[in-house]
Amino acid sequence: MLRKRFKKLLEDSPPPEDKKSSIKDIKVKEAIIDPNLDKTLEIFQSIYSYPNNQDVKIRKMNISGLRKNGAILYIDTITNPMVIEEHIISPLLTNEDKTKEISEIVTAQSITPKIVINEALIEINKGNVALFIEGESRVYLIGASQFEARSVEKPENENVVKGPKEAFIEKAATNISLIRKKIKNENLVVESLVISERSNNNLFLVYEKDLVNNKILQNVKNRLDSLNVDAIQNLSLLEQQIEERKYSIFPTILYTERPDRAASFIEDGHIVLLMDNSPDSLVLPATFWSFYHNSEDHYLRFPYGNFTRLLRFLALFITLFTSSLYVAVVTFHSEMVPPDLLLAIAATREKVPFPAAFEVLVMELAFELIREAGLRVPSPIGPTIGIVGALILGQAAVQANIVSPIVVIVVALGGLSSFAIGDISMNFAIRISRFLLLVSASFFGLYGITAFFTAGMFYLVSIKSFGVPYLSPMTPTYVSSGDTVFRRILKNEIFRPGYLKPKDMEKR
Amino acid sequence: MIKLISIVKFISLFVLLLILGGCWDQKETEEQAYVIAIGLDKAEESENLVKVTYLISNPEAGTAAVGGGSSSEPPREIISFEAEDFVTSRNLANTVIAKQITYDILQIIVVSEDFARDDDFVRWIYDATKSMEIRRDSKLLITKEDTLTFLEINQPKLETRPHEYFKMLFARGKETAMLPVSDLNTFFRITEADADLFLGIYGTTEKSEKQHGKEPDQVIAGEFHYEGETNPTEFAGAAVFKEGKMIDVITIEDTRLAFLLNPTMNGVDILASFPDPFDENYHISTRVNKISDIKIKMDLKKEQPEINVTLPVSIDLLSNHSMTEYQLNEQNKEKLKKSFEDTLEKLFKDFVKKTQEEYKTEPFGWSLIARKKFLTIPEWEDFDWMKTYPDMKVNITVNVELGSFGRQGGLPSLEEVRD
Structure with a gap:
């Protein structure tokens, strides 16, 4: 029955409009x-x-x-x-x-x-x-075209300490050149497609023709051909046009501004999309791991790279679970807390007027507000946000007994950890899940957290990106370089990802 | 419109799920009163009642409260009253105490000696198995006086929160082997197995008469005399339980012997003194450690069952008042080793004899090993450990390995110094 209801919700589309051109x-x-x-x-x-x-x-x-x-x-x-x-x-x-x-x-x-x-x-x-x-x-x-564009600059979002520091710019020709600079091979194909009807936006498909799987390529082309819109200004908009699950909180197309990253995906048999007006590229198909990874993981030596992976993995779970675990344990399972800690929590909560769940929720919202405001604020008054945020939330709220100091620690830890996940889409997915987990924890305690997390895992396993299971090569298992939670030493990363079914499996 | 209706239906379904399903046993931390210790005494008049004492910890004590409000509140609250048991007593306590009584972080169950020696004690203590919140690793403490007096007089000077005091005291007692492990789970296990003796922690705030001629470690709680500005409570020795009923109290020394002979327990910092084989005026202070697992061989099929115990220990020398040369003198070493072995073996022999004659069973947990010698449980029950143990032949061999002789091994010869 639920399924039917869902279908009804999704299929109820508006009637087609008339073409305006006479x-x-x-x-x-x-x-x-x-x-x-x-x-x-x-x-x-x-x-x-x-x-x-x-x-x-x-x-x-x-x-x-x-x-x-x-x-x-x-x-x-x-x-x-x-x-x-x-x-x-x-x-x-x-x-x-x-x-x-x-x-x-x-x-x-x-x-x-x-x-x-x-x-x-x-x-x-x-x-x-x-x-x-x-x-x-x-x-x-x-041919005499000349569009205004800035020059190649450093990446803004995907910073690395070690490794190339070029980023894509708004001019597709430059971006292609940046990729060609890394892959000097005649098999690198840059196909051009017009994807919108009115604005005639041009899209470039970049792939290596002796690697890419034809079925995936055809699938991507079909999806691009079936677009029926007047204008698609840039890749961020295109991403939303071609993704499979538009309501899903998990991204299925990787968005990167680093040409080196795009190039290494092409070398693995992925397809990269480029467009004018987009200082970035889209990589497809994308798996969960590509959002979790960072190009620096491979630029750093094996132990250092895996150390950052470990940190990121911890940060992922800290972000997801700290606030919800705190609420669950404090309101439902106080016997789980060591006596010293429990008494400390009880002491700090003595004068706080709100229930623990509400307290945490308010602080989480406040943190998100500071974050959003800090992003939009004009840069000259940027530092003010930091001071106001830190003072109001860190100091004054505690001194006024509105929130307990432990909650500030919990929220700050979770919030800080969320920055370790670099990809903006995955970052949002994790942050939203955190709120959902918090709600389920405040209603059902640890049971709620477990149930929600399990359901979330079911969902993750069920998602596909252009036919590729989201958690592959881990679940389901495929032959690959084994680059999931941790990476191997380069010598042992022999295979291209098997889930892409590339024409050449071995990297050597 | 249809879309809107289905969305509304969905949302209301979800909200109903949360409202109907959620929050059932939710309880905020600050709305609970945390009982650290439950005291159990005989009720004065009725036999069907028990006197329950609560030691409740105040979370706010000793915290540096931010944002005004001094924390000069006392660290604890004690309330004592008669109730039918210590489960229903939680509600009765609310006639006086505002918060919900919880056993979430209950650390110890204190029982007065008088109550522990009662035949009906087992009936009451088994209530602890019924309650969801009471943990099996809670400690069982037996006090000489009634528990209310004990808890009232016991005021640790340095540890503000009561649970901290008990936790650290018991942990340290286990390391030095001066206090038995004594958790609730062991008590139930031994009582149900009906073979061994259970050793419970024994403590008091009452000083007994000083008895002369006793060695420092041959005391029980109350007999250790000290001066100064501190807490009058002392814990020493162990209360012996047989079949869920207390029968005796043993000294610190006996507790340590029981520790050493018990394969399930392990003291790590046992400091003990032995008579000096070279000069009877002096004692040698040592640190005794079990090196490896105690070896127990049993022959239970014989007419007179036999138990052979081999205990490998290492002994470090901490003092040497007779100033004997050990470092370079193998003969002296050998003599010292022999003397240690003899002393220990005699102590063990005496203690085992005491258990055989006085208690009729042992506190060493040996029945667990003996069980393995039988194929079926009925066979084991027929054997009846409690009946057979008093007549068994128990041989205890101690293998001493001399450890270090201190940071500076040799001492100057006394004659040369005095010269």
């Missing part, structure tokens, strides 16, 4: 370029709302050698004026040779002829220059 517009765009230059320009002018549209530029000219009229059309703000000046206009005007073709005259990097208006539009919108020639029923598209 049929006439679409017809115009699907037409073929007219050989009459004036007529063609008129069509393009109306499409681009020419002189109203400030940055669309049209320059008519007489191509001297060919003795023909021509015109170039481009969008000023996303093209490189140097290229237009030196490699397009100047050769066209100065050419004297009558026998030369257009592609021979123009010295720009790339030049491709297109026949349909629609195809030309896509290229112009990408920053290319359209060259129309009188009497020719095609348009030459010359």
